[in-house]
Amino acid sequence: MAHTVGEVSKYLEELLEIGKYSSFDASLNGLQVGDAARPVSRIAYAVDACQEAARRAHEAGADLLVVHHGLFWGDPVPLVGPRYRMLSLLVESSLSLFAAHLPLDAHPEVGNNARLAALLGLSETRPFGWYRGVPLGVWGTLEHPVSVHDLLGRFPGVNEAVTLLPFGPEEIRTVGVVSGSASSVVEEAVSLGLDAFITGEVHHSAYYPAQEGGVTVAGIGHYRSETVGPLALKERVERDLGIEGFFIDLPTGL
Numbered sequence: 001m002a003h004t005v006g007e008v009s010k011y012l013e014e015l016l017e018i019g020k021y022s023s024f025d026a027s028l029n030g031l032q033v034g035d036a037a038r039p040v041s042r043i044a045y046a047v048d049a050c051q052e053a054a055r056r057a058h059e060a061g062a063d064l065l066v067v068h069h070g071l072f073w074g075d076p077v078p079l080v081g082p083r084y085r086m087l088s089l090l091v092e093s094s095l096s097l098f099a100a101h102l103p104l105d106a107h108p109e110v111g112n113n114a115r116l117a118a119l120l121g122l123s124e125t126r127p128f129g130w131y132r133g134v135p136l137g138v139w140g141t142l143e144h145p146v147s148v149h150d151l152l153g154r155f156p157g158v159n160e161a162v163t164l165l166p167f168g169p170e171e172i173r174t175v176g177v178v179s180g181s182a183s184s185v186v187e188e189a190v191s192l193g194l195d196a197f198i199t200g201e202v203h204h205s206a207y208y209p210a211q212e213g214g215v216t217v218a219g220i221g222h223y224r225s226e227t228v229g230p231l232a233l234k235e236r237v238e239r240d241l242g243i244e245g246f247f248i249d250l251p252t253g254l
Contacts, residue, residue, distance in 0.1 A: 002039035002040060002041055003039070003040050003241055003254055004036060004037055004038060004039055004061070004062075004066055005031065005034050005035060005036050005037070005039075006031075006036030006037065006086065006130060007036045007040075008040050008043070008064060008098075008237075008243070009030065009031040009034075009036065009098055010242070010249045011104070011178055011237075011241060012066070012098060012100065012233075012237075013246075014204070015028055015107075015110075015236070016029075016032055016100050016107055016110075017103060017107075018103050018104035018131075020103070020134070021101075021102045021103050021106075021134070023132075023133070024132040024161050025101050025103075026073045026074045026101075026104040027069070027070055027072070027073055027099055027100075027101035027102070028040055028071075028072040028073070028098055028099065028155055029070075029100055029101055029102075029103055029108075030098065030099070030100075030115065031048075031073055031096065031097070031098050031099065032072055032087060032097045032099050033071070033087065033090045033091070033095075033096060033097040033110050034064070034090075034095075034096025034097060035078070035085065035094070035096065036113050037179060038063060038067050038094065038096065039063065039098075039187070040063045040064050040243055041061070041063055041243070041244075042060070042061050042062045042063060042175065042229065042243070042244050042245070042246075043062055043063070043064045043065075043066060043234070043237060043243055043244070043245040043246075043248045044057035044060065044062035044064070044065045044066070044069070044089075044245070044246055044247075044248055045065075045066050045230040045231070045233065045234045045245055046065065046066075046067050046068075046224055046230065046244070046247070046248040046249075046250065047067065047068050047069060047226050047227055047230060047250070048067060048069045048223075048250065048252075049065070049067045049069060049071050049086065049099065049249065050069070050086070050095060050161050051082070051086050051089055051248055053065060053067070053079055053083060053087045053090065053248050053250060054086065054090055054095060054097075056168060057093075057095055057166050057248060058089075058093035058095050060169055060246060061128050061250050062246075063094070063095065063096065064095070064096045064097075064098060064170065064248060065090075065096070065097050066098045066099075066100070066212060066230065067097065067098070067099050067100075067230070068099070068100065068101060068104050068112075068226050068229060069099070069101065070097065070098075070099025071083065071086060071099070072099075072103070075194070077228070079123075081089070082134050083108055084185065098201065100233075101129075102134075102136060104139075104226075104229045104230070104233065105136050105178075105229065106134065106135065106136045106137075106178065106228075107229070108219070108220055109232070109236070110229060110232035110233045110235075110236050111232075112179035112180070112225065112228055112229035113129070113136065113138050113157065113178060113179055114138065114232075115136040115176050115228035115229060115231075116155070116177045116179060116198070116225065116228055117138045117140055117177050119154050119155055119156075119228070120155075120175060120177070120198075121141065121142060121143065121154065122126050122138070122139075122140030122141065122142065122175060122177075123140055123142075124140050124141050125138040125139065126138065126139055127138035128176045128177070128178065128185070128188065128189075128192075129176070129177075129178035129182060129185045129188065130188065134183070136178055137177050137178030137179070137182070137185070138176070138177055139174065139175060139176035139177065139189075139194060140174070140175065141173060141175075142172065142173050142174075142175065142218065143173055145171035145173045145225055146170060146171070146172055147170060147171065147172070148164070148166060148168075148172060148185050148196065148216055148218060149208075150207065151175070151196065151198075152220065153217075154226055155220055155224070157224060158224060160203070160222070162202075162220060162221045162254075163201070163202040163217075163218070163219035163221045164217075164218050164219075165202065165206065165207060165210045165211070165216060165217040165218075167210050167211045167213075167214055167216055167217070168194065168195045168196050168215045168216030169195050169213060169214075169216075171195075171205070172195040172196045172216065173191070173193060173195055174192075174194045174195045174196070175188045175196045175197070175198060176192070176193065176194045176197045176198070177197075177198050177199075178197075178198075178199050179199065179225040179226050179229070180222055180225060180226055181198045181199070181200055181201045181202050181203070182197065182199040182200070183199065183201075183202055183205055183206040183217075184205070184206075185191060185199065185201035186209045186213070186215065186217055187213070188204045189213070189215050189217075190207075190209060190213030190214070190215050194215055195215065195216065196215065196216040196217070196218065197210075197215055197216070197218075198217075198218045198219075198220060198225075199217070199218075199219055199220075199225065200219060200220060200221060200222035200224070200225035200226065201222045201241045201254065202217055202219035202222070219243070221253070221254060222252075223252045223253075224251070225246075225254060227249070231247055234247060
């Protein structure tokens with residue numbers, strides 16, 4: 001018997017510990033749109049809840065779209081314009097939408113940061129990127145020191161950083177990772193004496209803390225830094241629930 005949208009949502013909420021982040025994550029994590037009683041035979045995964053992702057999910061026969069960036073954030077907003085069209089597309093396609101923002105960054109197995117650390121080959125990983133008392137990222141040690149170019153080459157599809165502040169040592173051994181937009185974490189990287197800090201996008205405010213603190217900061221792109229979590233989640237759901245999944249790759253270049 002097929003799992004329902006409600007059953008899959010409950011599984012995801014428990015796996016990702018959604019409730020742990022409800023008091024401070026602006027995202028409305030969990031099932032955002034959908035019929036909880038509808039059976040799920042196929043799941044689509046994407047970084048962003050956008051009309052193109054919804055169209056591709058529906059065309060490929062998905063009943064549920066799981067994303068990192070959902071439709072609803074913070075205060076209520078009018079459902080007009082693009083939001084109305086997105087909601088209409090979901091409803092008309094009988095496509096449910098589930099979002100997991102910070103929970104999918106921080107999960108120790110399928111989280112964006114755990115997967116980025118694994119790609120880098122970090123060992124002895126420890127909590128990093130603390131936010132409201134919860135660590136979103138990790139830092140760890142490389143078996144052998146490498147250049148920043150070789151370090152970034154460990155990420156599939158990333159040949160060079162979107163933004164690079166090369167203020168750390170030429171040979172990098174200790175690295176902190178926080179996906180998405182986490183420029184403020186550079187000061188934590190400095191306080192720990194890390195050689196490098198990798199995030200998705202780097203803001204102007206990170207420049208002087210990185211320069212004066214002697215740490216290399218690399219932004220590999222917000223989107224690219226947050227594809228690895230959904231991909232890992234797809235594998236976990238297939239293993240645990242036996243529901244086939246597929247990833248919709250819609251790079252933004254940012």
